[in-house]
Amino acid sequence: MIQIKNLSKLYQTKKQKVQAVDNVSLNIEPGEIFGVIGYSGAGKSTFVRLINRLEEPSDGSVVIHDKDITKMPSHQLRKKRQKIGMIFQHFNLLWSRTVFDNIAFPLEIAGVSKAKRKEKVLELIHLVGLSGKEYAYPSQLSGGQKQRVGIARALANDPEVLLCDEATSALDPETTDDILDLLVSINKKLGLTIILITHEMHVIQKICHRVAVMENGKVVENGEVLNVFVRPQSKTTKRFVQQLNPLEHEKDKLYNFINDREDSEVVKLHFIGNHARRALISEIAKKFDVEINILQGSIAPTQEGAYGTLFVEINGEKAVLTNTIQYIQDSGVEVEVLKHA
Amino acid sequence: MLKDLFPNVIPEDLWEATLETLYMTIISVIGTLILGLILGLLLFLTDKGNVWQNRFVNFLTAVIVNVFRAIPFIILILLLFPFTDFIIGTIRGWEAAVPALIIGAGPFYARLVEIGLKEVDKGVIEAAKAMGAKTNTIIFKVLLPESMPALISGLTVTGIALIGYTAIAGVIGAGGLGSLAYLQGFQRRDFDVILACTILIIIIVFIFQFIGDLLSKVIDKR
Numbered sequence: 001m002i003q004i005k006n007l008s009k010l011y012q013t014k015k016q017k018v019q020a021v022d023n024v025s026l027n028i029e030p031g032e033i034f035g036v037i038g039y040s041g042a043g044k045s046t047f048v049r050l051i052n053r054l055e056e057p058s059d060g061s062v063v064i065h066d067k068d069i070t071k072m073p074s075h076q077l078r079k080k081r082q083k084i085g086m087i088f089q090h091f092n093l094l095w096s097r098t099v100f101d102n103i104a105f106p107l108e109i110a111g112v113s114k115a116k117r118k119e120k121v122l123e124l125i126h127l128v129g130l131s132g133k134e135y136a137y138p139s140q141l142s143g144g145q146k147q148r149v150g151i152a153r154a155l156a157n158d159p160e161v162l163l164c165d166e167a168t169s170a171l172d173p174e175t176t177d178d179i180l181d182l183l184v185s186i187n188k189k190l191g192l193t194i195i196l197i198t199h200e201m202h203v204i205q206k207i208c209h210r211v212a213v214m215e216n217g218k219v220v221e222n223g224e225v226l227n228v229f230v231r232p233q234s235k236t237t238k239r240f241v242q243q244l245n246p247l248e249h250e251k252d253k254l255y256n257f258i259n260d261r262e263d264s265e266v267v268k269l270h271f272i273g274n275h276a277r278r279a280l281i282s283e284i285a286k287k288f289d290v291e292i293n294i295l296q297g298s299i300a301p302t303q304e305g306a307y308g309t310l311f312v313e314i315n316g317e318k319a320v321l322t323n324t325i326q327y328i329q330d331s332g333v334e335v336e337v338l339k340h341a
Numbered sequence: 342m343l344k345d346l347f348p349n350v351i352p353e354d355l356w357e358a359t360l361e362t363l364y365m366t367i368i369s370v371i372g373t374l375i376l377g378l379i380l381g382l383l384l385f386l387t388d389k390g391n392v393w394q395n396r397f398v399n400f401l402t403a404v405i406v407n408v409f410r411a412i413p414f415i416i417l418i419l420l421l422f423p424f425t426d427f428i429i430g431t432i433r434g435w436e437a438a439v440p441a442l443i444i445g446a447g448p449f450y451a452r453l454v455e456i457g458l459k460e461v462d463k464g465v466i467e468a469a470k471a472m473g474a475k476t477n478t479i480i481f482k483v484l485l486p487e488s489m490p491a492l493i494s495g496l497t498v499t500g501i502a503l504i505g506y507t508a509i510a511g512v513i514g515a516g517g518l519g520s521l522a523y524l525q526g527f528q529r530r531d532f533d534v535i536l537a538c539t540i541l542i543i544i545i546v547f548i549f550q551f552i553g554d555l556l557s558k559v560i561d562k563r
Contacts, residue, residue: 078473081471081472086471088468092468093465093468094465094483096560106472106473109472109473157472163471
């Protein structure tokens with residue numbers, strides 16, 4: 001639905017050139033929630049602004065529904081922008097307008113009649129759960145409520161895609177979850193495509209179907225969220241995954257359990273998707289003559305299924321151990337045997 | 342009792358002078374508002390990184406604004422005599438003071454307008470662009486409403502300066518309280534007339550300030 005090809009943005013000043021976005025190509029499918037994650041300065045905010053041309057691309061193209069945004073004259077671009085909703089980190093509401101009038105603003109821009117505006121605005125206020133706040137001013141609202149107004153405003157002209165620029169970064173964790181739930185429900189209810197920029201892995205994990213990891217203006221890794229989570233390739237991605245699951249990476253604490261004895265192994269098990277629901281441990285305990293000592297574990301739900309890790313110490317005869325590990329592997333769970341470095 | 346305190350004050354003259362001062366002030370405040378908004382918007386919009394970014398126009402506007410702000414008001418009136426004569430048809434009376442008052446205060450207000458517009462949250466302007474707003478829409482539905490409290494308090498400050506200017510204009514024939522204070526009060530040494538004029542000017546200033554403060558407070562929903 002959205003084809004981004006070789007998109008680049010070069011900022012040029014007298015003193016230096018900054019390649020904010022460097023040759024990014026992505027395809028975004030209709031109805032998906034696509035996440036872009038990166039540290040600040042990675043170029044993700046510039047990237048999302050290139051999609052609706054708030055920033056002019058230096059090179060490349062953005063094609064939405066077979067229309068190349070990058071080649072549109074400005075009057076056509078303005079029309080197109082009415083169909084590209086956007087929400088912001090700092091909400092960017094007009095303080096001088098009430099909730100109702102803020103949401104009506106994009107409709108005024110689109111030239112919708114007053115009666116129709118009212119109908120649409122009330123419908124949106126209901127959708128984002130702000131009934132009763134129609135005539136409040138933004139200053140009277142909490143952060144989460146402000147972002148709800150932002151979302152309602154972005155949806156006013158029935159957009160084809162919703163761009164979220166760090167939409168939850170200014171909110172506390174609980175409110176973040178509420179807003180993310182709202183985005184998922186809108187995605188499901190309206191089938192709306194969402195492109196979401198964030199620096200929080202938690203956000204990606206919670207609502208995205210696919211993710212791209214950005215670093216220095218480049219996409220260093222992208223794919224299904226679960227895949228990227230389980231097999232992070234680049235260093236940046238690994239750091240992000242670690243952010244989500246700090247336990248997994250504190251291997252030092254497990255070193256006391258790791259030994260060179262042949263009748264004992266410490267293994268890390270990766271449960272992905274449906275495997276996460278299996279009672280694998282009790283299964284092998286019954287099947288093989290081994291003793292299992294659970295060291296630590298965690299589970300993270302994602303849009304495409306859960307993803308868990310478990311560290312266990314397995315004690316038993318060497319041959320039995322090998323068979324056990326083989327059995328675990330055959331059942332589709334990834335196994336990694338930990339050794340002293 | 343008032344007669345004892347102000348023996349030389351003729352109430353009808355004082356009333357007429359007060360009205361003249363009010364007319365001068367109100368009409369020049371309206372003119373200043375329009376001129377200042379135009380110049381201020383031009384300064385803001387042609388500035389670097391803005392929608393009408395244009396170094397030449399920005400520079401030119403800034404020069405005009407700075408030059409007219411630099412000329413002392415009393416000299417500006419004299420300089421503008423031919424211009425005033427041309428558009429008003431006379432150089433005497435309160436009407437004749439209006440062009441000089443507007444040209445003197447407009448550039449000053451323009452700077453205040455520019456400052457007010459710069460305070461508008463860049464993110465809100467960006468959001469309006471992202472919604473597909475035209476520049477006109479951004480000016481009238483975002484920039485002006487969002488900077489309204491600053492525009493109003495700026496106009497209050499400018500308006501009060503204008504009341505001062507009307508008194509100066511009065512001295513060289515524009516009428517009003519300044520004229521009365523100078524001609525009757527100073528030249529005929531009737532100091533009670535100066536005092537009465539002063540009190541009235543102070544009252545006008547206070548009323549102006551009060552209305553300005555009230556308006557910007559009511560309108561500010563931040």
